[in-house]
Amino acid sequence: MNPQQRKSNLDLCVLALLSKSDMYGYELVNRISDAVSVSEGTIYPLLKRIKDEGLVTTYLKESNEGPPRKYYAITDIGLRRKDVLKNEFVAYVKGMNAILEGAEIL
Amino acid sequence: MNPQQRKSNLDLCVLALLSKSDMYGYELVNRISDAVSVSEGTIYPLLKRIKDEGLVTTYLKESNEGPPRKYYAITDIGLRRKDVLKNEFVAYVKGMNAILEGAEIL
DNA sequence: TATAGTACCTTGCATGTCAAGATACTATTT
DNA sequence: AAATAGTATCTTGACATGCAAGGTACTATA
Numbered sequence: 539m540n541p542q543q544r545k546s547n548l549d550l551c552v553l554a555l556l557s558k559s560d561m562y563g564y565e566l567v568n569r570i571s572d573a574v575s576v577s578e579g580t581i582y583p584l585l586k587r588i589k590d591e592g593l594v595t596t597y598l599k600e601s602n603e604g605p606p607r608k609y610y611a612i613t614d615i616g617l618r619r620k621d622v623l624k625n626e627f628v629a630y631v632k633g634m635n636a637i638l639e640g641a642e643i644l
Numbered sequence: 645m646n647p648q649q650r651k652s653n654l655d656l657c658v659l660a661l662l663s664k665s666d667m668y669g670y671e672l673v674n675r676i677s678d679a680v681s682v683s684e685g686t687i688y689p690l691l692k693r694i695k696d697e698g699l700v701t702t703y704l705k706e707s708n709e710g711p712p713r714k715y716y717a718i719t720d721i722g723l724r725r726k727d728v729l730k731n732e733f734v735a736y737v738k739g740m741n742a743i744l745e746g747a748e749i750l
Numbered sequence: 751t752a753t754a755g756t757a758c759c760t761t762g763c764a765t766g767t768c769a770a771g772a773t774a775c776t777a778t779t780t
Numbered sequence: 781a782a783a784t785a786g787t788a789t790c791t792t793g794a795c796a797t798g799c800a801a802g803g804t805a806c807t808a809t810a
Contacts, residue, residue: 547740548797550740550744551740551743554743554744562757562758563757563758563759564756564758565757569743570743573739573740573742573743574740574743576798576799577798577800578758578799579760579761579798579799579800579801580797580799582758582759583759583760583797583798586759601756601757601806601807602807603755603756603757603806603807603808604755604756604757604805604806604808605756605757605758605804605806605807606758606806607758608757624744627740630680633679633680634653634679634680634733637657637661637675637676637679637680638660638730654767668788668789669788669789670787670788670789671788682767682768683767683768683769684788684790685767685768685770685790685792686766686767686768688789688790688791689766689767689790689791690766692790707775707776707787707788708776709775709776709777709786709787709788710774710775710777710786710787710788711773711774711775711776711787711789712788712789713788713789714788714789
């Protein structure tokens with residue numbers, strides 16, 4: 539996996555979660571970091587970037603537990619990108635498996 | 645996956661291949677890049693690093709098709725590291741799957 | 751009033767990866 | 781004989797990523 543692939547995986551995480559429902563940044567950080575450790579300093583710039591790319595839109599919503607939340611909603615472009623990234627991720631894992639099994643079986 | 649994780653994946657590729665048989669650098673580059681694109685500028689420094697860490701040893705062998713080849717052989721420490729990295733990789737993929745499936749099922 | 755939790759974001763640092771180039775040997779073509 | 785292409789090693793410079801840490805600000809609790 540090149541650094542691009544790693545970045546793509548995080549993009550994929552965010553887009554996959556947003557394809558289920560709108561979420562705000564802090565929520566995305568917590569959801570993703572449960573599964574594949576990641577920090578705020580990574581996700582917030584990522585969110586800004588994919589918004590600039592048109593993969594998501596945003597809207598503000600007040601909260602009674604703290605400051606207003608910035609919700610992210612996935613766009614059609616974002617949905618298509620999600621599918622592409624998912625295919626790339628699957629291909630990457632297959633490639634890794636080929637090497638891991640090849641090392642044991644061959 | 646953090647940058648460390650990505651690095652770990654390449655370490656895992658190299659160690660997994662070397663656990664099957666000794667190989668030289670150029671050969672490793674070609675074998676790995678068939679599955680998960682990577683370049684010489686990445687692998688050669690990686691090989692130097694894991695040698696410094698004691699995960700592999702090296703020996704030179706002449707070739708009748710070009711310059712001498714530097715072969716890499718995995719050590720016991722390298723074999724143990726390979727198992728650790730493999731477990732981490734499996735955990736990472738499971739985490740990604742949880743997010744991908746969660747996004748569809750929940 | 752002070753601490754802790756929620757929620758946003760930016761900055762600086764360390765690291766990883768690649769493209770490109772340098773070196774050098776062998777084989778093939780011109 | 782000279783030039784090209786393939787094999788094989790390694791280094792350098794530029795760029796991107798991701799994190800830790802810090803900054804801001806709101807709410808609730810002690």
